[in-house]
Amino acid sequence: MSFGGRLSVVIGLFVVAAGFAVWAVVGFMLPQPATVDFTSAQPAGAPVDLTVQTVGSIGTGFGDHPTWVSYLVKNPQGQWVHTTAWKVPAHTRINLTIEQFDSGSPLRNQQWGRVQGTLGNVEILNGRPVSVYDSNSGNGVGHTFSIPTLGINIPLVGVNPNASNVCSQAPCSSPSSVRNIIRASFVTPGPGDYPWQCFVPCGLGFLYGNGGPMSTVGYMGGFLDVVS
Numbered sequence: 329m330s331f332g333g334r335l336s337v338v339i340g341l342f343v344v345a346a347g348f349a350v351w352a353v354v355g356f357m358l359p360q361p362a363t364v365d366f367t368s369a370q371p372a373g374a375p376v377d378l379t380v381q382t383v384g385s386i387g388t389g390f391g392d393h394p395t396w397v398s399y400l401v402k403n404p405q406g407q408w409v410h411t412t413a414w415k416v417p418a419h420t421r422i423n424l425t426i427e428q429f430d431s432g433s434p435l436r437n438q439q440w441g442r443v444q445g446t447l448g449n450v451e452i453l454n455g456r457p458v459s460v461y462d463s464n465s466g467n468g469v470g471h472t473f474s475i476p477t478l479g480i481n482i483p484l485v486g487v488n489p490n491a492s493n494v495c496s497q498a499p500c501s502s503p504s505s506v507r508n509i510i511r512a513s514f515v516t517p518g519p520g521d522y523p524w525q526c527f528v529p530c531g532l533g534f535l536y537g538n539g540g541p542m543s544t545v546g547y548m549g550g551f552l553d554v555v556s
């Protein structure tokens with residue numbers, strides 16, 4: 329290789345290395361989504377009530393991506409906040425309530441319609457126990473709440489998108505908005521950071537539906553921060 333060729337390879341490698349360095353520093357400096365702390369929300373050892381909602385678009389009140397699909401969580405003070413990092417105590421029963429305000433579709437993989445890892449391997453969908461949901465029926469499945477390392481999967485059945493009372497501005501808190509209420513319980517393991525995510529490629533407008541809100545912490549995925 330000529331001197332010029334070798335020089336351009338060296339310069340090219342240097343530019344790539346500098347780019348990675350800048351990317352790492354910026355990623356480290358950017359603010360991370362706040363963690364909502366549920367560890368002192370109840371007496372030690374008592375079950376933790378964790379209430380979240382899923383919305384088809386987060387709206388204008390929560391940052392830079394008003395059209396993105398998202399989860400929100402109700403903090404111990406009863407306010408809806410836009411973060412998917414939740415701190416909970418170890419070896420404790422979590423009573424999860426998910427208010428699903430989004431519509432759904434048939435699942436690409438029917439496995440995600442099976443409830444797994446919850447107490448009794450069931451979810452309570454609008455008051456009725458469900459162990460498998462056929463997403464080719466009804467309004468399909470909009471999202472899942474899944475913690476892969478704990479074997480937990482909870483399908484979130486969609487609402488009728490043609491209903492007259494679909495919530496279009498988060499947080500959805502009007503009692504008249506159409507929703508599905510999904511309840512399930514599970515027991516936290518020992519301390520650790522357990523990532524959770526949705527497995528429905530619901531990032532509309534992104535490659536295969538897996539970009540945008542599906543690949544950004546704070547929307548369709550986050551962390552269960554389990555502490556002793």
Ligand SMILES: [Cu+2]
Pocket residue numbers: 397470471472526527528529530548
């Ligand atoms: Cu989703």
